[in-house]
Amino acid sequence: xxxxxxxxxxxxxxxxxxxxxxxxxxxxxxxxxxxxxxxxxxxxxxxxxxxxxxxxxxxxxxxxxxxxxxxxxxxxxxxxxxxxxxxxxxxxxxxxxxxxxxxxxxxxxxxxxxxxxxxxxxxxxxxxxxxxxxxxxxxxxxxxxxxxxxxxxxxxxxxxxxxxxxxxxxxxxxxxxxxxxxxxxxxxxxxxxxxxxxxxxxxxxxxxxxxxxxxxxxxxxxxxxxxxxxxxxxxxxxxxxxxxxxxx
Ligand code: OAD
Numbered sequence: 001x002x003x004x005x006x007x008x009x010x011x012x013x014x015x016x017x018x019x020x021x022x023x024x025x026x027x028x029x030x031x032x033x034x035x036x037x038x039x040x041x042x043x044x045x046x047x048x049x050x051x052x053x054x055x056x057x058x059x060x061x062x063x064x065x066x067x068x069x070x071x072x073x074x075x076x077x078x079x080x081x082x083x084x085x086x087x088x089x090x091x092x093x094x095x096x097x098x099x100x101x102x103x104x105x106x107x108x109x110x111x112x113x114x115x116x117x118x119x120x121x122x123x124x125x126x127x128x129x130x131x132x133x134x135x136x137x138x139x140x141x142x143x144x145x146x147x148x149x150x151x152x153x154x155x156x157x158x159x160x161x162x163x164x165x166x167x168x169x170x171x172x173x174x175x176x177x178x179x180x181x182x183x184x185x186x187x188x189x190x191x192x193x194x195x196x197x198x199x200x201x202x203x204x205x206x207x208x209x210x211x212x213x214x215x216x217x218x219x220x221x222x223x224x225x226x227x228x229x230x231x232x233x234x235x236x237x238x239x240x241x242x243x244x245x246x247x248x
Contacts, residue, residue: 001237007225011242016095018180020198024187026104028080028232035189051160060153064144067156071122074104083110085235092243097176101195103158116169118195120158128155177202184210187231190217
């Protein structure tokens with residue numbers, strides 16, 4: 001694969017790089033995206049029935065079971081070359097910040113340090129009443145499990161529509177976007193706020209924008225470099241070209 005020399009130089013020289021990832025990065029690990037017409041979860045299910053606080057209030061068991069089903073898929077999934085290339089970038093770039101909307105934990109499984117999880121993590125649950133977080137609970141219970149301290153219903157520790165993002169993570173993501181020289185948007189449709197605004201903030205503050213996505217998105221016209229294709233193919237090739245092929 002050929003990459004513009006300007007991009008390869010920028011990658012080699014940048015002190016600060018930030019990357020935002022979305023469901024497209026885990027697609028090659030066999031996990032479904034949300035908004036794609038064929039395989040997207042939201043093509044088959046309605047978010048308002050499954051991914052809102054109101055849905056959980058109405059029918060906790062339905063919501064719990066849907067996340068349990070997704071969690072099973074996550075447990076079976078393994079990181080793919082896109083995850084590994086991003087973990088490698090953390091070792092190669094002086095300050096590399098990885099921000100993800102994914103809840104699958106596959107970046108960490110690939111070895112990425114300090115991942116900023118904007119939408120939580122499906123491998124954790126928390127009490128819907130007191131907020132106590134759990135990494136272990138009765139996985140195959142018939143009923144929705146309850147909190148050991150307050151008896152409230154447990155829920156997945158993810159962000160639902162209509163809920164705020166975790167403030168410390170959001171602030172760290174904004175800070176990384178504000179201060180980076182290169183901002184990558186990878187495998188995300190870029191339509192869910194506030195995550196989608198990070199690229200525009202980075203751009204306003206002078207960063208160059210690199211997009212890697214299977215298809216064009218609203219961000220594409222604003223990207224300095226846009227690559228259409230699979231993240232698991234493009235990212236490793238880019239890391240290789242920038243850092244492991246001697247420049248001539
Ligand atoms: P989307 O499903 O909206 O977008 C995934 C993007 O990845 C699409 O633009 C695809 O074209 C692209 N894509 C698919 N396979 C790819 C591949 N192999 N390589 C590169 N790109 C690929 O998912 P997100 O943008 O992550 O929120 O969605 C954002 C949020 O909406 C999610 O975090 C979730 C969802 O509702 C919450 O659950 C809070």
